[in-house]
Each structure stands twice: as C-alpha cells, then as structure tokens.
C-alpha cells in the first residue's frame with residue numbers, strides 16, 4: 001500500500017503551534033513599540049539606526065535587534081540596511097491616529113491583563129476568574145485606586161467602541177426618540193457618536209466614574225452604581241459590553257435595576273457579541289475566556305441573553321445585526 005505522505009500536514013500543524021507561542025513575544029514587542037513612541041518618532045521619514053539609538057539611549061547593536069523584531073512583525077520596514085520606515089500596521093500604533101490601536105495594545109499587554117491570563121487554570125477552577133485570583137479584587141475595584149490605568153482602560157474601551165458606535169448610530173432607528181441613557185457608558189464614545197448622527201437627541205452617560213467626561217460634551221454625566229439604581233425616564237437604554245463583564249447572577253441584577261428605571265414604552269438595547277448556536281459556539285478572538293480571566297464574566301448566545309432577560313422581567317423582541325463589527329444588538333422591552 002502506498003504510504004500517504006504526512007510531512008506537509010505535520011508542518012502546518014507545527015506552524016500553528018509556533019504561531020501561538022510567537023504571540024506572547026509579539027505582544028511584548030508591540031507594547032514596547034507603543035511605549036517608545038517609534039511610530040510618532042519615525043512618522044513619514046526614513047530614519048537611521050544611529051538617530052534612533054541616540055534618541056532612545058540604547059546601544060545601536062542591541063536596538064538593531066529590537067528594530068528587526070519590529071520588522072518581523074511588519075511594524076517597520078528596512079528598505080536599506082539599518083534605515084527604517086513605518087508600515088501601515090506600525091501607523092496604527094500612532095497616538096491619536098484615526099482608528100489607532102495604541103491604547104488597545106497597551107491595555108492588552110498591561111501587567112494586569114498578563115497576570116490575569118497567567119492564572120488561566122486557577123481562574124477556570126475558581127469562581128471569579130484570573131484577575132481575582134491574581135489581585136484578590138475585581139478589575140473595577142483596582143481601577144478605582146489607579147488613575148493612570150483607569151484612564152488607559154477608558155481610552156482603550158473608547159477606541160474599541162468607536163466603529164461599533166458608528167454602526168449603532170447608522171443602523172438603529174432613533175426617529176421619535178427623546179433621551180438615550182448609556183448605562184456603564186465609560187468614556188462616552190457611544191453616546192457622543194449617536195448624538196453626532198442624531199443632533200436632536202438628549203444623551204445621558206451613567207457610569208461609576210466620570211473619567212471619560214471629556215469625550216461627550218453634549219451629554220449629561222451621572223455617576224452611580226448600576227446594581228443600585230440608574231436614571232429613570234429615558235426612551236432608550238443602552239447596555240454595551242456590560243453584561244459580558246459579569247456572571248449570570250450579577251447580569252440579572254443589572255438588568256433588573258434597568259427594568260425598574262424604564263418607562264413602559266422604553267426599550268433596552270443590549271450590544272454584545274452574540275455567540276452562534278447551537279453546538280459549538282465560535283469565538284475566534286477568545287473573548288469568552290478573556291471575559292472570564294479579566295472580569296469573571298462570559299460571552300453568551302442569544303438564548304442565554306433571553307434567559308437573563310426573562311429572569312429580570314424583560315423580553316427580547318428582536319435582534320439587529322451590526323455589520324462589520326463583532327457585535328449584535330438585542331432589543332428588549334418590559
């Protein structure tokens with residue numbers, strides 16, 4: 001019987017493993033790239049190794065190895081030996097650039113994220129996830145005592161929210177709506193975007209902090225605890241990336257607080273990743289495990305959101321796709 005050659009298959013399988021292992025190193029490279037500000041320093045120029053070595057006070061032969069690591073990640077190009085330019089990918093780590101990933105990289109590569117993931121097994125075995133295993137408190141309790149990390153957290157959330165916010169503003173019918181309240185609205189990116197698209201609306205951002213006040217000038221900011229009470233009387237309530245931060249019991253508690261504040265005609269728009277069902281829900285970016293590690297939370301299927309809503313006295317009436325994003329919109333009524 002002819003032997004079926006299995007060598008190429010083995011290569012593909014082994015390459016996949018090598019790729020995963022490279023990921024941890026790539027994360028560190030991307031973090032250092034963002035922290036040094038190389039994208040800002042090179043800009044549109046071609047810059048020689050010597051100039052960068054002087055600027056970063058590094059030995060040129062060592063810096064060269066780092067820069068070539070950036071070239072391997074396609075953050076930089078080396079069109080001539082020891083001279084470097086910024087690539088399109090590298091430009092995405094520029095501070096303040098449209099669509100910048102800089103803050104997202106810095107948060108994903110932050111010690112608190114890495115230490116939470118280091119506790120993967122313990123976090124799966126324990127009830128509260130990796131962050132709690134590592135720090136003995138929730139991420140939100142820790143953010144309260146660390147203004148710098150809290151600012152980075154808000155910036156990263158805002159960056160990740162920007163394109164989803166545009167999609168909500170463009171796809172949801174806000175005609176006839178007076179007031180929209182974003183519960184756990186963070187830096188206000190979602191409300192700011194909706195108000196920009198629908199100038200007649202009034203917006204409220206409700207969050208435990210006012211960290212992000214600067215981003216949504218037209219909105220009212222209210223601080224408070226969504227386990228206790230949220231502003232009443234709005235026509236639409238938004239809940240984006242809140243339920244996935246929490247285990248079922250707390251998620252039901254948050255939904256119940258909102259239900260208590262909702263007028264009869266109001267609607268709640270839940271904006272979350274909605275896992276496919278049935279069988280094997282796909283989650284290629286591993287956000288479900290990320291939620292468990294960082295928050296003790298989870299991603300859910302539509303059926304699971306329906307169950308949470310039912311327990312809180314709400315009913316999901318329809319689902320709206322948010323094309324080009326990782327999220328869907330579930331509209332719930334009392």
Ligand SMILES: C[S@@+](CC[C@H](N)C(=O)[O-])C[C@H]1O[C@@H](n2cnc3c(N)ncnc32)[C@H](O)[C@@H]1O
Nearest residue numbers: 140157161184185186207208224225226240241
């Ligand atoms: C994952 S972020 C989502 C932020 C925003 N909705 C977005 O999608 O970009 C979770 C938000 O919940 C807020 N939060 C956490 N616990 C809270 C509480 N008990 N009461 C009110 N807000 C809270 C945090 O401050 C944070 O802004």
